[in-house]
Amino acid sequence: MQTQARATHPSGSITQQPSAPSVRPGAVLAVLASAQFVVLLSTSIVNVALPQIRDGVGLSDSGTTWVVNAYGLAFGALLLAGGSLSDLLGRRRVLLGGLGLFTGASVAAGLATTSEVLIAARAAQGVGAAAIAPAALALVLGVFPSGPGRGRVLGVWGIVTGAGGAAGVLLGGVLAEVAGWSWIFHACALGAALVLAGTAAVVPALRRPGTAARRFDHLGTAAVTLGLTALVWALTLARDEGWSSPQVLVPLALAALLLAAFVPIERRQKHPLVPPRLFTAGQVTTGNILMALLGSVWIALFFFLPLYQQHVLGTGPLATGLAQLPLAAANMVGSLLAPGLARRFGPVRTLTAALLVEAGGMGWLSRISTDSSYESAVLGPSIAIGLGLSVAFVQLTSLAVTGVRPVDAGLAGGLVNTTRQIGGAVGLAALSTLAASVTAASPGHHTHLQALTAGYRSAFEVSALILLVATALVPVLARRSGTSRRRR
Template identity: 45%
Template structure:
């Protein structure tokens, strides 16, 4: 076999692996948002209360966030191929259980297990890419495609959820994952080679994962409950106290107890890692609630069907992909920091614009422009924040770093949605006090509440741009001739810092 044919075969295999990793990541992120347009159907089918319905979303995102770090570490220690297949199988089985759910508890439990499967699967997809694509420009392109698919999953969920709910049933938003998961497992067994970090100590910090997950659940539960109870009430203060205790215990475990800490706090000494995670936390808090609010606005205020509401998100999906492609090309030239200042500011301007919509608005005038702007800024941010979060990290901690940046995104999204929903509900309630609850009055107050939430979200997005200044100037120069060094060495040696 000639050298050229061997090279072509290698490139072909690499792009099959990229497609597989992108498909798996797309599924994971898709299931964060796909349920939004189907929530009313789930409520009528299984008898959820308004408060209980929120846990269909939160059960997934919280277990996903809490176990991502453990998933990344497990991929490093026990093999990326093995953990990838395990996560995909768990995710697919939980999807099947969700589609078959006959009770509220069964559905919420299936969503929690689905989130656990996603937490195992997601970091494995990124570490498989970073160990497969070792050459600088090829890695940038691969990360750009992966980031575009991950970002588009959030927006595409509304469209696919609308189609499946309107034409089949809400149960099919879960069933659709099963054949894709089976196909992914078959392909993974054929094309993926097993890689792991060679170490004599294979210790997983399960106690750390449980305490941080429990703390996050308690925190989000407390925030969500403020829609019913005051911040100073026992019903709010008790879960807040539990959250503080559990998160404090997590820090004690990481610094004093764990033999192999889930989150070595020394990782945050890197300005690139710490800055990227703060940016991602703020972006998640500012932007990921947008799809939730816009879905409710279009269906409950403008009267759109789930399918029409889903179609309305298509331009945002395109804008995310365009933004991710642009940032992948600009990253080697301008560096991560510049892109992470511009991207969040673009999104912040869109959020501020969106806050001006009205109960009698139209899609073209009130939603299309600001929605595309928000999504474009998000797409511009994903590739550089992923690169900055893993730049200079040793190969032995690649899974941890990728798990950490995904964790902060989900934490930001979960806490941000809970907080912004509370802001919107409080403002809506205050406008309806002492007035007749006519359809027009409720629609106007609801829209105003959403607008108030978007104002707060725009401020958080500006904070994300400010946090980007923490990150040192990092560029990925054009690769030199000769064989590429190992992935971990390459990140450490080729990153140029100002």
């Protein structure tokens, strides 16, 4: 396969001219997968080091959560806009811009001496990540056509995506204990800078088919971005303020209004941000609904598990990080096996089995107690969860992008990342509120550690139930989607 140099036709459309160097698929995949890894790494790398970060910049206990939330809010709210811009402006160009912003923001976070600068830098990291994730996935889809080869590529994508959360906890623990919290952000900056250089060197500027006549949907983008921002903002405040607080109810109402207005706005747009045809391609709807449910327990897992290990089991940041290695290894194995399992047993059966395995692991994890050990209560569930999570992620990503027109590849990538991220924000807020409520309502004769553990147990129990609901929905949604395509 050869790279194509873009030329502008007199009519304004984009054509391609062959250029000399050949695309090196392996190198391209390595660079793009590394971009995805950096994005996911930054989601969880701060979790273990939050106490050190709080003391370093003078954050309050409630303000500490914004070190996590500022990144997630900007990332989740802007993913659709990032995907659309990558389709319109060029995936490579948007990826390079996102990596540049992410690198600068990471350096600023590492140098921050005040809470305001740190939180602003984390939000800027999220903006960069919202450009990186959909552009990188769209480039992968452009370089690797549909077929068994793409299945293997998505397996690699699953490895780096699933392992990013576990690796973030590991690396965050190591750096916090050995070098100090600021090096968490400097490491992110170094990783993004290396990916930026790799992108400039080996990733081709693929043509953008069918985009010449398209225009950016400013009104639709504003409605969905502000709506998602209000939603994530409300959900991140819910744990501390309570669901009945005006600080939560007002942004929730605003989010409902804006997201409801998004539908009629899109119907009136000649070039909508989310074209209706996207939901008639393949099983995009099925993939995104199930990805939202998977995301709702995914991000919460990497929030609650380190808390249990540090607060109840008494492990330090480094030991907590090292304890994630079995989960990361299981994730790698599952992602490698996923394409072969789907070819042998079919995607529906494979996805159903993966979700059941992950649900079983969550149920097993819900048996933790104050007297448990890592070996007896965490190790086995971590392996089961890692296997199920990775296989499910690969299958759902494939469902969400297969059959999508090349012109919509960036948007499809942004959409599936958005559903996972927003699902994660909803899940984390709801499960955190649940855990805090259970802890507060624990009997008076319980110790503080017993009350904390009861809250963590409830979060893992509900996570298992969510995964069982997702499992039951798999055949229903797949059958309904298949029926709709046959009718068309």
